Structures are given as C-alpha cells and as structure tokens.
Amino acid sequence: xxxxxxINFKGGRVRARSxxxxxxxxxxxxxxxxxxxxxxxxxxxxxxxxxxxxxEAWPKLSPFxxxxxxxxxxxxxxxxxxxFQSPAYWPITMRITPNWHLEHQDNAIxxxxxxxxxxxxxxxxxxxxxxxxxxxxxxxxxxxxxFQLVPSSDETATFHFESVNVRFDNIxxxxxxxxxxxxxxxxxxxxxxxxxxxxNNGGFYQNYHFQPWVAPGVPESSYVFGLGDNQxxxxxxxxxxxDRTRVSASLLSATDGNPAFQSGVGGAASSAYEGFIAGxxxxxxxxxxxxxxxxxAYFGRASTFPQYTTGGAPINGTGSGNEPYYRAGFIGMWYFxxxxxxxxxxxxxxxxxxxxxxxxxxxxxxxxxxxxAPTWNGALFETHYTFNPQMIFINRYELIRMSQxxxxxxxxxxxxxxALTFGFRYYPFVSSRTGxxxxxxxxxxxxxxxxxxxxxxxxxxxxxxxxxxGLDFAF
Amino acid sequence: xxxIKVAKICLNVAALILxxxxxxxxxxxxxxxxxxxxxxxxxxxxxxxxxxxxxxxxYCWGCHGAxxxxxxxxxxxxxxxxxxxxxxxxxxRSTPTGTLPLDSDLYDSITRGFITTNMxxxxxxxxxxxxxxxxxxxxxxxxxxTDKPGEPIPVPAEPALTLDSLKHGQALYQKLECWxxxxxxxxGDGPSASTLTDSNDQPIRPYNFYTxxxxxxxxxxxxxxxxxxxxxxGTPMPSFADVVKPEEAWDLVHYLRTLQIWHKSPELALWxxxxxGAAIVKAERVRNTYTGNPIHP
Numbered sequence: 001x002x003x004x005x006x007i008n009f010k011g012g013r014v015r016a017r018s019x020x021x022x023x024x025x026x027x028x029x030x031x032x033x034x035x036x037x038x039x040x041x042x043x044x045x046x047x048x049x050x051x052x053x054x055x056e057a058w059p060k061l062s063p064f065x066x067x068x069x070x071x072x073x074x075x076x077x078x079x080x081x082x083x084f085q086s087p088a089y090w091p092i093t094m095r096i097t098p099n100w101h102l103e104h105q106d107n108a109i110x111x112x113x114x115x116x117x118x119x120x121x122x123x124x125x126x127x128x129x130x131x132x133x134x135x136x137x138x139x140x141x142x143x144x145x146x147f148q149l150v151p152s153s154d155e156t157a158t159f160h161f162e163s164v165n166v167r168f169d170n171i172x173x174x175x176x177x178x179x180x181x182x183x184x185x186x187x188x189x190x191x192x193x194x195x196x197x198x199x200n201n202g203g204f205y206q207n208y209h210f211q212p213w214v215a216p217g218v219p220e221s222s223y224v225f226g227l228g229d230n231q232x233x234x235x236x237x238x239x240x241x242x243d244r245t246r247v248s249a250s251l252l253s254a255t256d257g258n259p260a261f262q263s264g265v266g267g268a269a270s271s272a273y274e275g276f277i278a279g280x281x282x283x284x285x286x287x288x289x290x291x292x293x294x295x296x297a298y299f300g301r302a303s304t305f306p307q308y309t310t311g312g313a314p315i316n317g318t319g320s321g322n323e324p325y326y327r328a329g330f331i332g333m334w335y336f337x338x339x340x341x342x343x344x345x346x347x348x349x350x351x352x353x354x355x356x357x358x359x360x361x362x363x364x365x366x367x368x369x370x371x372x373a374p375t376w377n378g379a380l381f382e383t384h385y386t387f388n389p390q391m392i393f394i395n396r397y398e399l400i401r402m403s404q405x406x407x408x409x410x411x412x413x414x415x416x417x418x419a420l421t422f423g424f425r426y427y428p429f430v431s432s433r434t435g436x437x438x439x440x441x442x443x444x445x446x447x448x449x450x451x452x453x454x455x456x457x458x459x460x461x462x463x464x465x466x467x468x469x470g471l472d473f474a475f
Numbered sequence: 476x477x478x479i480k481v482a483k484i485c486l487n488v489a490a491l492i493l494x495x496x497x498x499x500x501x502x503x504x505x506x507x508x509x510x511x512x513x514x515x516x517x518x519x520x521x522x523x524x525x526x527x528x529x530x531x532x533x534y535c536w537g538c539h540g541a542x543x544x545x546x547x548x549x550x551x552x553x554x555x556x557x558x559x560x561x562x563x564x565x566x567x568r569s570t571p572t573g574t575l576p577l578d579s580d581l582y583d584s585i586t587r588g589f590i591t592t593n594m595x596x597x598x599x600x601x602x603x604x605x606x607x608x609x610x611x612x613x614x615x616x617x618x619x620x621t622d623k624p625g626e627p628i629p630v631p632a633e634p635a636l637t638l639d640s641l642k643h644g645q646a647l648y649q650k651l652e653c654w655x656x657x658x659x660x661x662x663g664d665g666p667s668a669s670t671l672t673d674s675n676d677q678p679i680r681p682y683n684f685y686t687x688x689x690x691x692x693x694x695x696x697x698x699x700x701x702x703x704x705x706x707x708x709g710t711p712m713p714s715f716a717d718v719v720k721p722e723e724a725w726d727l728v729h730y731l732r733t734l735q736i737w738h739k740s741p742e743l744a745l746w747x748x749x750x751x752g753a754a755i756v757k758a759e760r761v762r763n764t765y766t767g768n769p770i771h772p
Contacts, residue, residue, distance in 0.1 A: 044537075047593060047595075049538070049595075053533070053534045064597065076588065077590055077594065078591050079593055284602065287601075388532075432537055
C-alpha cells in the first residue's frame with residue numbers, strides 16, 4: 001500500500017464525515033476508567049515516587065518537578081547522592097513514539113507540465129512511522145553535582161547530543177547559586193523539550209523558531225537560531241527554596257547549539273557570544289493553584305560573511321561582520337484548578353543585514369533599496385485540562401504578525417503565521433518503572449505569502465496540517 | 476479515499492485497544508472519595524478531604540498505598556517503610572506520645588519531608604493543597620473520629636547557652652542512656668543500635684548526629700526539644716517528658732548540637748572553646764574524615 005498520494009483536499013473532507021464518530025468513540029472508551037498515574041522511569045526508580053509527582057502529565061513538569069530539577073535532580077533527602085543508591089541503579093530512560101500520521105500540504109510547488117516547479121498541488125501523505133529516540137541520562141555525580149547527557153537520534157538512528165552538561169548545585173549552600181556548563185535547554189518557562197504535542201506541525205513552538213522572510217520565496221539565511229534549541233554555554237540559575245522565584249542568565253556561543261563552532265554563514269559561525277536572561281515569580285491565588293508570571297530576553301549576534309576560507313570553504317568560528325538580533329517576551333501560567341492557560345507575548349528583531357541576507361562588510365551601500373530591520377510580534381495561548389494524572393487535553397494557538405518587513409516591496413503580511421494544535425494524551429497505565437501515553441493530535445499551520453505561485457507569479461499562502469496517533473512510551 | 480479509510484481503521488483499532496489496557500489495571504482501583512468531607516484547620520486555612528483525595532492520588536499513593544496503609548507499589552523498595560495512615564501513629568507531633576497529632580503537625584511534616592527517608596518536602600505545593608492533604612490523610616483511620624489530638628506539649632523559651640548547660644547535657648546523655656542507641660559520639664552506632672525495630676518490626680537506625688544537622692522532625696533547637704519530649708511514636712525513641720525537666724531538656728539540646736561536628740552552631744563553637752571539647756571534636760574529625768554528606772541541603 002502506497003501511503004503517499006495526491007488527492008483533492010476538498011474531496012478528502014467530504015469522505016472524512018465518519019472520522020469524528022471514530023474520535024468520539026475513542027474519547028468514550030478513554031473515559032471508561034481513569035486511574036491515578038504514577039512514575040517516570042529513571043527518577044521514579046531512584047526515588048520510588050509516582051511520575052505524577054513531578055509531571056502534571058508527562059513530560060510537562062509540575063511545580064514539584066520543577067523544583068526537583070532546579071535543585072539539581074535532588075529531593076533533599078538521603079536518596080540523592082549516587083553512593084546511597086543500589087549499585088545496580090543506572091540513571092537512564094529511553095523514549096520513542098511509534099505512530100501513524102497523516103501530513104497534508106496545500107499549495108505545494110511541484111513539477112508540472114511546464115517543467116520543474118511549475119505547478120501547485122495539494123499533497124497528502126500518510127502511513128505508520130516512528131519518531132526519534134531520546135536516551136535520557138540524568139542524575140547526580142555526587143551531592144550537589146548533577147549531570148545531564150542526552151544522546152538523541154532521528155528515526156534513522158543518526159545520533160547527536162541533545163544535552164551534555166554538568167551542574168554545580170547549591171554552591172555555598174545557597175539555592176541562588178547554581179552553575180552549569182555544556183549544552184542545555186535555555187531556562188524557558190514554556191519548555192519546548194517538554195512540549196505536549198509531537199506532530200510534524202505541532203511538535204515545536206512557532207514563536208521559538210520564527211525567522212522573517214526576506215521576500216516571498218526567499219527565507220532569511222544569514223543565521224539559524226531557535227529559542228527552543230539547546231544551546232552551548234554556561235548558565236547561572238538561582239531560585240528561592242520553595243522555587244516560587246526563579247532567575248537565570250546564560251552566556252552562550254553563537255552556534256545555535258552546534259558543536260565545533262558550526263553554524264552561521266556557510267557553516268562559519270563567529271566566535272561571538274550571546275546572552276539569555278529569564279526570571280519568573282509564582283504566587284498562590286486562593287485555592288485556584290499556583291500562578292506564575294515571568295519574562296525572558298535573548299540577545300544574539302550572527303556573522304554575515306566568513307572572514308577566512310580554505311579551498312573556498314569557510315573556516316569554522318571565523319565568521320565576521322557580526323550583527324545583532326534579539327527576542328524577548330513575557331509569559332504567564334494561569335491555573336484554575338484542573339484548567340491551566342499559558343499566555344506568552346513575544347517580540348523579535350533582526351538587524352537589517354541579517355534581515356536581508358546582506359554581508360555587512362559593504363556597509364549600507366550593499367543593502368537593497370527599501371531595506372529595513374525586520375520586527376515582529378507573536379503570541380501563544382496554550383490550555384491544558386488535566387482531568388486527572390492519566391488524561392490531559394491540550395489546545396494551543398500561536399500567531400505571529402510582522403510589524404516591519406525587511407523590504408518595502410514585501411506584502412505587509414509576508415511570513416505571518418497562525419498555528420492551531422489540539423489533542424489529548426491518555427496514560428492507560430503508568431508504573432514506577434515505565435510510562436505509556438496514547439497520543440492523539442491534530443495540528444494546522446497557515447503561513448502567509450511565503451512562496452511565489454509558479455502559475456500567477458504572485459505570493460501565495462502555504463498551509464500544512466498533521467494528524468497523528470501515537471504510542472509515546474518511556475522506560 | 477484510501478487515506479481516510481486508514482484513519483478510520485486506526486481510530487477504531489485504538490478504541491479497541493484502550494479497554495484491554497485499562498482492564499489490566501482494574502484490580503488496583505483506588506477507593507472513592509471520602510464521604511462525608513473531613514476538614515483540617517491550619518493557620519486560618521480549612522482543608523477538605525475531597526480536594527485532598529485528588530492530590531493524594533497524584534502525589535502519595537505510590538508509597539502510602541491507595542488505602543493509606545503504607546503498601547504502595549514502591550513500598551517494598553522503601554526503607555523505612557512508608558507511613559501507615561490507617562494505624563494513625565505519627566512520628567512528628569507536638570502532642571504527647573500515643574496521642575493524635577495536631578493538623579499543623581501533619582501539615583509541617585508534609586511541608587518539611589523526612590530526612591533519611593524517601594519522603595521529600597512538599598513546600599512547592601500550595602498551602603491549600605497541603606491543608607487538603609492533611610484532611611484526606613485523616614480519612615484513613617477512625618481514630619480521627621473517636622479521638623481528639625493531644626494537648627500540645629509546651630516548649631518554654633530556650634535558656635541562655637552556657638558551658639554549664641553543655642556539661643549538664645553531656646551528663647544527661649549518659650544518665651538517660653542515649654548513647655546505648657545513638658552511640659557515645661552520636662553516630663547512631665550504640666550497642667543497641669543493631670537490634671532496634673520499628674512498630675512494623677522492620678530494622679530501624681538511630682539518628683546519626685555526626686552526619687547531619689536536620690532531624691526527622693525539624694531543624695531548630697525547638698524541634699529537637701519536642702522530639703525527645705514527645706517521643707517518636709512507632710520507633711524505639713521514647714518520650715522523656717516524664718523523666719526530665721524542661722530546663723534539663725534544653726541542656727540536652729545544647730549538648731546534642733555539639734555532636735554535629737560538621738555543622739557550625741553556637742553550641743559547637745562554645746564546646747570547642749574548651750580544651751575538653753576541642754580535643755573531642757578534633758579527635759572525631761580525624762577519626763573519620765568527612766567526605767560529603769548527602770543529607771545536607
């Protein structure tokens with residue numbers, strides 16, 4: 001059976017009339033029994049605690065889990081240091097997600113009778129599949145010295161290191177002094193590594209990875225950066241004992257987390273450094289729960305041309321003509337008992353040279369006419385209804401609106417994004433040794449005028465969607 | 476059309492698989508929410524057992540069990556064993572031995588956790604959450620209906636620290652035979668230590684003053700005072716309320732602090748200022764060099 005074929009999208013909708021009934025049936029069955037959950041593998045094995053202690057629904061952390069993480073994977077009892085563990089204990093967890101998914105794309109540019117890339121089509125592909133593997137090894141090397149090592153592969157078992165760091169916790173017996181070095185996730189309150197949606201379109205935050213378009217069909221390629229990407233550097237994090245107040249600052253290499261200074265123009269990152277700061281404060285509102293508000297800012301610098309080349313290839317780390325960019329935002333996490341809503345405002349700015357893919361060594365004379373430093377605003381609204389530790393409903397809407405295009409000639413809405421994702425995760429059982437979730441998700445993303453129609457020559461939208469049913473398991 | 480058919484098939488197969496997975500779990504169903512609602516009262520907060528039930532089944536039942544009798548699925552690997560709420564015997568109280576604790580005692584225990592056990596502190600939970608959990612814990616035993624909590628043992632103001640107080644405390648440590656369990660140097664290695672068992676007939680270790688400064692029931696001098704005036708129910712540690720006078724108890728508190736030789740305290744500083752104390756502390760430090768204590772915060 002060929003899982004990839006071209007269909008007419010309109011026709012597909014007509015034929016999908018009975019799909020809602022199937023979804024309804026799935027929901028009904030899911031509600032037959034909702035037992036409490038317990039356990040996430042590696043730490044649950046170590047501490048003998050339910051996974052629902054640290055996760056509202058894994059992988060989303062609860063305040064208790066966040067404190068455990070902030071405290072260097074330590075509970076503060078005598079089960080923390082490895083010398084007090086069974087010698088057979090090994091702090092390792094594996095997670096992977098076999099699934100069936102359907103991907104649809106409207107207005108895909110394809111080869112046609114007129115030659116290569118001369119036609120538009122609606123493309124639907126589907127089939128059984130599986131995601132990449134995460135090998136999560138985290139724990140303590142000694143009292144107040146913790147580590148994280150996460151080899152991660154794509155679905156073809158090509159590995160990279162997602163996280164590699166050592167952290168010195170509670171320096172001078174102060175929870176305000178914690179320092180780690182290596183590759184790690186930025187201190188994002190809305191963690192992309194703990195995202196509750198997994199599909200091709202919904203498995204990341206649009207706001208964390210957005211870079212503006214130079215023109216329709218021309219993406220910004222001066223640099224690569226994602227706030228959700230793990231970065232390489234050093235981080236200081238401080239928090240109050242009860243974790244209500246958290247602040248952090250990071251100094252990072254300008255490589256978007258790539259080793260050996262590889263990232264930037266032609267692979268030549270500069271030796272520049274970047275910074276990230278974040279802070280938040282939680283407060284209790286009667287019996288509604290713990291609310292948290294915070295802010296963050298990332299200050300980056302990216303090279304616009306390689307200073308040296310050898311054999312025509314840029315030398316890593318010698319990128320030059322560094323130009324600034326930054327991202328900043330505010331976030332609120334609001335709890336109304338079982339319902340929680342995360343709201344985030346996001347602002348982005350790229351330097352004019354970065355925004356127009358122009359080497360800065362030529363100065364302003366090298367800029368195209370009508371060039372500007374692109375800026376944009378974004379927002380995220382994510383809701384969770386945690387029926388119980390075994391069942392969570394998820395909904396997210398993101399939007400991005402350009403406030404200043406890179407070129408005057410661009411359509412005003414070039415690059416604007418709307419993204420909607422919803423689904424639910426059901427944990428039929430969770431023991432203190434393993435975890436399994438029935439993952440069900442639909443996601444659709446609209447990107448405005450980012451490509452040029454081969455038939456009319458006009459900018460057109462690109463719409464893509466994902467439908468996914470998966471078995472997300474960890475052990 | 477094919478892709479939609481596949482989607483339908485997958486949805487229906489998933490719907491069929493779910494009950495199979497669920498049915499395997501039916502045997503360990505937690506009990507229904509308590510009725511009627513039982514309340515707790517802590518510092519102006521009123522906790523409700525109905526709300527606490529949800530929290531209990533999120534955070535606690537893996538160790539304490541669905542029915543509160545300490546037989547959660549992790550209990551076989553937890554030492555000491557998780558508290559059995561059905562027996563309503565609690566270690567950390569401000570009330571006399573054998574009596575029920577105050578709601579605030581349970582609340583403090585949840586907040587603080589228990590050093591040298593698997594029970595962490597739950598200070599990240601909201602105050603309301605903790606009060607609700609206290610209310611729910613009280614639903615496991617009928618004692619909470621038939622009995623009332625004991626009258627709190629008064630804790631008089633701590634007298635001034637003096638050398639006489641330390642020396643008197645040192646003498647009391649011998650007279651009361653604390654050393655039989657806790658050892659002459661407070662390392663929890665007295666001659667009786669290896670024979671001790673708790674109320675579940677499980678081996679239990681006496682507190683080791685040498686390696687820590689946090690106690691099972693608190694960190695302050697007042698907490699230490701309460702520990703041996705109320706006793707630690709369910710363990711061999713008795714109440715000394717009928718044996719020592721309050722001022723003597725404070726003397727003992729002061730002396731016990733000097734056994735915590737890796738933790739700076741006014742008591743230790745005063746003790747080290749004397750030739751006798753300095754010699755003892757130095758010898759202890761040399762005898763077993765401290766290599767890192769996991770129970771320090």
